[in-house]
Amino acid sequence: MNRVNVEKILRKVETESCVLNNIKRVVVFKAKNAYSLLKKSGFNEDEIKKGLECLLDEGIIFKVSVDDKNAKIVLSKDVTIEDEYIWEKENYSIVYLILTLISLVCVSLMIFTIYFPNWYKYTLYYMKYPLLGFLGFLLVAGVVRWIVFLITLVLYESQLWIWPNLFADCGFIESFIPLYEWVGPETKNE
Template sequence: MSEQHDSSCQCGHEHAEEKPTVRHISVSEPSKAPADVHIAANYLKDPSKSGMKQRYGVFNGKRFEYFKGKSAINALLKENYAKNTAKGRRAIATREEAHQLLLELGINGFILHVDRGESSGGKGTPKVLKPNQLQAINEDWYYMWIWEGSQIKLYIGAAALVATVLAAVMFPLWPAFLRLGVWYLSVGVLGLLGVFFGIAIIRLILFVITMFAVPPGIWLFPNLFEDVGIVDSFIPFWGWEEPKKKKSRTGTEAATVGEQSASEVVAEAAGEAAGEKED
């Protein structure tokens, strides 16, 4: 009995010392990824090419872009993938091939499988993203971009910003002809703004006068504030004020009115029939 008790104690002690295994996610550097994987990543990350909806979530207090697996697979199967990508792309003909390419994006450190939680700060705010230990591809799961994409545009923009600031700071050191040119340019821009505001004031005064003299009133440059091109904003030179169109009744309202009129007709007919019986 004592031996059995000792063995059971030892077994229980061993089970107590066992720790749950933790599955670590190991991914490679995106810079070491094959060329075809890079091409697919650039395509999917550009919404103008892939047509994927841009979604933003919050992870560790920072905003990250994420997408649904089904959207990425559908984007890889579109004709745009063949048209808007380089020649070194991988041909994708089936959903299984698209699944495999997405899996390689995860292995090479481009995307990460995440669980989408509640909104971070209430309604309308980005949702909280939490990494999932199971890194696999499923059309109903969500994936977060941990690859920031090409940084060339960012570097060019930063360099241009620094150059602009330095040029502004060193303005007193500019040659005389450059400073004179900037002065003329600034005066010209201010003059154009003055002309624009002058036209806006004159057209308003003209409209107020003509609204009482020759209703409904005349607008000078009626398309000045419309969503058109610069040239079209000044065409035509003048035009009459267009009266606001009355909103037509919706289908539901029209149907309601029709039902009411029909019920009134039925009620009148019933009343006439009752009157005839009384007579």
Template sequence: MSEAVPQGNPQTALAVASLLRHDKLLKQRLGLFQSRTTEFFRYKRFVRALQSPKYLKKSNNQPDLYPSATNESQARLIFITLIKSQIVIPVKKLHSNELKENDLSPNKDYPHLLMSKQAQLTPDEYYVWNYNPKSLWDYATVVAVVAGILALVCYPLWPVSMRKGSYYVSLAALVFLGAFFTIAIIRLILFLTSLIFVSGGKTQGFWIFPNLFEDCGILESFKPLYGFGEQDSYSYIKKQKRMKKRQAKKAKLNEKK
């Protein structure tokens, strides 16, 4: 006979959440919940994660913290514990026609999520995390900030060589910022000029570094060297990839039918 999961046990809830918070089996996506981006997943995905070898190994070694989840009813009890501890929150993914009813504006990148009044624990029901454990990177960032503040406070005690080094580093940073703003102004002037002199409607304006202000990496911001309109921008290419994926999914569904 299997042991029942202690309902609302905070230690069990935190242990399970810490183990599965970023598990690949959840296939988490980003959505907008209460005006902020957060990861959400389906209930059935969490059940699969609870029945994975990763969780089974933990459950065998520490059954007090990681209760058995070999069947649906056991997994259900564990998930109820997470809900009662408010580590996960049931939500509903809003469709375009439901956004106006909730005074929300459409977002092209992330779906809007609304808190559900009651958890149904159905396979395709959505949940968001209300738990974000601190990572090593977070602790390293705090240590770096504190060290930086202490270093600035102790600046009068620095040796002459270190002061000279900090001067050159500051000078290089100012040169970099100056070059960045110069490029931004030049690319804007070229863009406006191209709108005036380019005719025929074949282009939407000439850009140098079309990804300069896009939400991408530093190196990607300077690739390609130039482009026309939005077709060479990172966001446009990303949008096209999402559309192709959706079309591929629809095609698969049609084939199954």
């Protein structure tokens, strides 16, 4: 059995997205799905178990325990059908390559603006103000929501968050919905 073959086959296994140690987004695959995919590829139980153990020993995959979309690495190297694993290095799609190239082009354009014609320099000069205004808005909004939170932290049992999703992992419009949220102990009806 070849480790590279097992790895290539397992890269096609069904995955789900989780957050590792509340820091990094990773894809998790279940040993049950890996077993069924490798069996379809012609491997027997012992070869599958040895292949997964080999990948674990070489640090290509890591065993994790997943609860409520949060993953934590488990140090055990036992292989059972109920286990879940993450890849040490994920395969990146063409989207990451395209985004990297776009970033490089943008940085190159910023560096080489001294060689551009004057009309282009003026256009860039006036385009930077809306961008700086937007970044300033986000900075001021973050400071204002922090100050309001601190004031309500001192004065009330519950705390008020303005734009509770402002820095959450969601879309731009969803960052401002809901407008506010009270956080803390439940208020009693009298």
